[in-house]
Amino acid sequence: MAKSNISFNKFYKLFNLFSILLVFISILLLLFKGLNYGVDFKGGTLIELRSTDKQITISKLRESLLNMDIGDVSVKQFGNKDDYLIKFEKKSKNANFISEIKNDLSKYLGSGFNFRRVEDVGPKVSAELLKSGIIAIGLSLAAMLFYIWIRFEWQFSLGAIFALLHDVLITLGVFSMFNLEINLSIIAAILTIVGYSMNDTVVIFDRVRENLRKFSDIKIFELTNISINETLSRTIITSITTLLALMSIYFFGGEVLKGFSLAMILGVIFGTYSSIYIANPILVFFKVSQKTILKDDKD
Amino acid sequence: MLYFSKTRIFLISLFTILFTILAISNFTKFEDNIINKKINLGLDLQGGSYLLLEIDNKPVILQKLQITATQIKKYFRNNKIFFKNFSIIDDQSISFEVNSIDNEKIKNLFEDKNNIINPYYSQYRAHQLELDISENNFRLNFSKYGLIEIKNSSLNQALEIVRRRIDEVGTNEPNVLKRGNDRILVELPGLDDPMRVKKLLGKTANLSFRFLTNDSEITFGTERLLFEDGSGDSLVSKRIILSGDNLLDAQPKMDNQTNETIVSFTLDRVGAKRFGKATSRGIGKRLGIILDGKIISAPVVRDAILGGNGQISGNFTFQSATDFALLLRSGALPAPLNIIEERSVGPDLGQDSINSGVFALIIGFFLVIIFMFFKYRIFGLIGNISLILNLLLLVGILTLFEATLTLPGIAGIILTVGMAVDANVLIFERIKEETETEKNQIIAFDNGYQKSKTAVLDANITTLIAAIILFFMGSGPIKGFSITLGIGIFTTLFSVFFIARLLTALYVIKNKNKEKLI
Numbered sequence: 001m002a003k004s005n006i007s008f009n010k011f012y013k014l015f016n017l018f019s020i021l022l023v024f025i026s027i028l029l030l031l032f033k034g035l036n037y038g039v040d041f042k043g044g045t046l047i048e049l050r051s052t053d054k055q056i057t058i059s060k061l062r063e064s065l066l067n068m069d070i071g072d073v074s075v076k077q078f079g080n081k082d083d084y085l086i087k088f089e090k091k092s093k094n095a096n097f098i099s100e101i102k103n104d105l106s107k108y109l110g111s112g113f114n115f116r117r118v119e120d121v122g123p124k125v126s127a128e129l130l131k132s133g134i135i136a137i138g139l140s141l142a143a144m145l146f147y148i149w150i151r152f153e154w155q156f157s158l159g160a161i162f163a164l165l166h167d168v169l170i171t172l173g174v175f176s177m178f179n180l181e182i183n184l185s186i187i188a189a190i191l192t193i194v195g196y197s198m199n200d201t202v203v204i205f206d207r208v209r210e211n212l213r214k215f216s217d218i219k220i221f222e223l224t225n226i227s228i229n230e231t232l233s234r235t236i237i238t239s240i241t242t243l244l245a246l247m248s249i250y251f252f253g254g255e256v257l258k259g260f261s262l263a264m265i266l267g268v269i270f271g272t273y274s275s276i277y278i279a280n281p282i283l284v285f286f287k288v289s290q291k292t293i294l295k296d297d298k299d
Numbered sequence: 300m301l302y303f304s305k306t307r308i309f310l311i312s313l314f315t316i317l318f319t320i321l322a323i324s325n326f327t328k329f330e331d332n333i334i335n336k337k338i339n340l341g342l343d344l345q346g347g348s349y350l351l352l353e354i355d356n357k358p359v360i361l362q363k364l365q366i367t368a369t370q371i372k373k374y375f376r377n378n379k380i381f382f383k384n385f386s387i388i389d390d391q392s393i394s395f396e397v398n399s400i401d402n403e404k405i406k407n408l409f410e411d412k413n414n415i416i417n418p419y420y421s422q423y424r425a426h427q428l429e430l431d432i433s434e435n436n437f438r439l440n441f442s443k444y445g446l447i448e449i450k451n452s453s454l455n456q457a458l459e460i461v462r463r464r465i466d467e468v469g470t471n472e473p474n475v476l477k478r479g480n481d482r483i484l485v486e487l488p489g490l491d492d493p494m495r496v497k498k499l500l501g502k503t504a505n506l507s508f509r510f511l512t513n514d515s516e517i518t519f520g521t522e523r524l525l526f527e528d529g530s531g532d533s534l535v536s537k538r539i540i541l542s543g544d545n546l547l548d549a550q551p552k553m554d555n556q557t558n559e560t561i562v563s564f565t566l567d568r569v570g571a572k573r574f575g576k577a578t579s580r581g582i583g584k585r586l587g588i589i590l591d592g593k594i595i596s597a598p599v600v601r602d603a604i605l606g607g608n609g610q611i612s613g614n615f616t617f618q619s620a621t622d623f624a625l626l627l628r629s630g631a632l633p634a635p636l637n638i639i640e641e642r643s644v645g646p647d648l649g650q651d652s653i654n655s656g657v658f659a660l661i662i663g664f665f666l667v668i669i670f671m672f673f674k675y676r677i678f679g680l681i682g683n684i685s686l687i688l689n690l691l692l693l694v695g696i697l698t699l700f701e702a703t704l705t706l707p708g709i710a711g712i713i714l715t716v717g718m719a720v721d722a723n724v725l726i727f728e729r730i731k732e733e734t735e736t737e738k739n740q741i742i743a744f745d746n747g748y749q750k751s752k753t754a755v756l757d758a759n760i761t762t763l764i765a766a767i768i769l770f771f772m773g774s775g776p777i778k779g780f781s782i783t784l785g786i787g788i789f790t791t792l793f794s795v796f797f798i799a800r801l802l803t804a805l806y807v808i809k810n811k812n813k814e815k816l817i
Contacts, residue, residue: 048648096498098494099492114645115491115492115643115645117643117645119641120638120641120642121640122639124639125351125639125640133772136768136773139768139772140765140768143768151757184773188780191765195764195766196718198758198762198765199721199759199762202754202758202761203725203757203758206754207754231728233728234724234725234728237674237720238720238725241670241671241717242714242717244666244667244717245663245666245667245714245716245717246714246717247666248662248666249663249714251659252658253659253709253713254656254659254706256706257707257710260707264714
């Protein structure tokens with residue numbers, strides 16, 4: 001790849017406005033529309049059902065479930081056309097209500113189906129899972145902030161954190177907008193996004209720091225642009241290989257990993273973008289210069 | 300950075316070969332394998348059930364409180380201390396009033412480290428009960444540590460009973476573990492319908508033998524209990540003749556005369572004696588066999604039963620008799636258990652997940668490999684070799700620790716493939732830059748490695764931080780993801796800084812006179 005010389009810095013302001021807008025919309029969506037929590041975080045019961053009988057249709061399934069006294073039921077096709085996902089909230093006191101549902105269903109539909117997966121999460125556990133998920137994300141952001149602060153300077157640390165928050169908020173915003181389900185694996189995906197976005201930011205920051213040492217006369221506005229360009233081919237190649245891996249999970253990894261890989265794909269795209277257009281403008285904003293890094297630069 | 304000593308090359312090769320063999324040993328089918336280690340499949344891949352049980356400690360706490368209350372009253376009577384308004388409030392504290400002369404004495408009694416009524420835990424530096432005194436009114440509550448002690452002891456008891464019950468069901472390698480101080484985690488590989496286990500764990504299994512009475516009104520010593528089969532109720536004496544503690548064995552059997560399924564039981568010596576005495580006195584009465592507050596059956600006593608053997612009939616099917624006997628053998632739980640989380644995966648879904656996971660891994664792997672080869676040619680090849688070895692190392696380490704592989708864990712491996720090339724890309728791109736100003740290829744390559752080191756390390760450490768946090772906060776499948784992601788970082792660093800660098804060094808030194816290598 002020939003050495004690139006793209007004026008990324010010309011568009012700092014434009015893309016910052018764009019990002020602010022996206023983050024703002026995401027926050028509005030999160031506040032007013034909220035997230036579509038799965039059984040992990042909301043509690044309730046999930047049944048993945050596979051039918052071997054062509055007579056069983058989604059409407060028949062829904063009808064038979066509504067005849068049972070289990071409250072609000074949602075039935076959805078899940079990947080394969082013979083697979084259905086049944087979700088309901090009502091928590092029966094009876095420990096064996098799942099086998100009761102199975103019995104009742106076979107009364108209506110015959111025996112041409114089986115339960116492939118059952119998840120039943122009580123309200124106490126789901127509240128705990130949600131809490132530990134939020135703590136995990138908060139903790140990882142704090143740990144990153146701290147790590148970058150030690151390895152670089154506080155201005156870099158702030159730049160990286162804003163980029164991370166940007167990625168996490170927009171990813172959650174997309175999930176809210178399209179009503180995609182948030183479950184435990186999405187939390188894992190978000191934490192990995194945090195790691196990936198950080199990874200990307202660090203590589204550019206590392207170059208910014210090196211260039212700051214090398215050139216004392218170039219303003220940070222120009223310097224960030226040079227650094228972005230110097231690392232650009234790496235940024236693109238790594239994004240491509242990571243996306244190739246993620247796409248193969250998304251398309252071939254089965255239904256269970258779809259949400260997880262989608263969150264990661266979004267995260268990689270926004271993570272790459274934010275390392276350039278969020279992290280760097282913040283260095284410009286704080287007027288980082290050679291003096292900033294020379295204070296305790298002895299290593 | 301391009302110089303490798305002979306010993307170093309040897310160590311790198313040895314390490315790589317060792318873990319490659321470990322990795323491959325997963326796929327061999329020889330029984331007499333020297334390396335007898337294999338990666339465990341998580342419940343989501345092999346199918347199975349995961350149950351999280353919570354102990355309802357309220358009855359245990361209340362019972363403990365009642366025992367303490369009886370002890371206190373007995374002490375007061377023995378020592379002629381006057382007390383009034385003695386009561387248990389809200390099932391959680393004891394309250395009473397004493398005369399002001401005894402006030403100090405009683406306070407000292409409860410605060411004495413050697414008293415038996417209010418034990419002192421030296422490891423916590425606290426008593427079981429906390430004292431709250433206003434004038435002559437005493438109020439006793441369980442202290443924080445008192446509650447912890449009670450919960451721990453009931454958890455340990457429950458764990459033992461749960462283990463026994465599950466072992467008796469005979470499922471494949473069950474896992475029964477403590478979680479916190481009032482929860483038990485049960486993992487049952489291969490069992491996709493945990494109905495029977497849930498039924499067995501849902502019963503406290505408090506067994507007692509008590510006589511039914513013919514009174515028509517409830518009196519002080521009787522209570523009204525329902526029959527298990529729904530055929531009405533009866534008054535039962537509160538006096539317990541025998542409890543499940545005296546049971547040595549219980550087995551389902553076929554009664555030859557009636558062709559009915561029964562449960563026969565054997566009592567221990569003390570139990571047999573007591574049982575013999577009670578039955579010889581109570582000929583003609585109905586003896587109730589009561590489990591968890593319900594009458595299973597109430598046969599009329601015809602003869603004294605002296606040998607310590609008896610049988611229970613109660614409209615059993617063979618299955619229910621087997622389970623009933625199992626519950627009697629394994630003993631009573633100290634408190635009821637509630638199932639607060641349940642996840643089951645059928646074996647066919649597990650197999651599907653493995654298939655699609657592995658398929659995605661192969662596709663992702665080839666896409667990345669082809670991309671790298673076209674981008675970097677000979678160095679792409681080197682990168683690819685180090686990527687393949689990276690995967691083998693990762694699987695090898697997972698095998699060495701007999702780690703559990705979950706579906707998100709497979710996703711973690713695929714992600715490692717995608718991100719592992721990053722380090723090589725960073726280095727190769729840097730080398731390209733260096734060759735623009737440095738004509739000596741060896742120096743240029745050396746500089747490239749040297750200067751990209753910090754970026755590679757920093758980039759990987761940040762991902763490692765995320766993986767570590769996931770490991771400690773996540774559970775089950777997510778933990779599996781964090782393990783593969785975390786180990787993947789170490790194998791990536793190894794394969795990049797040792798394997799790929801060694802291969803690069805060998806190639807560059809051989810071709811140092813060529814104009815442009817990369």
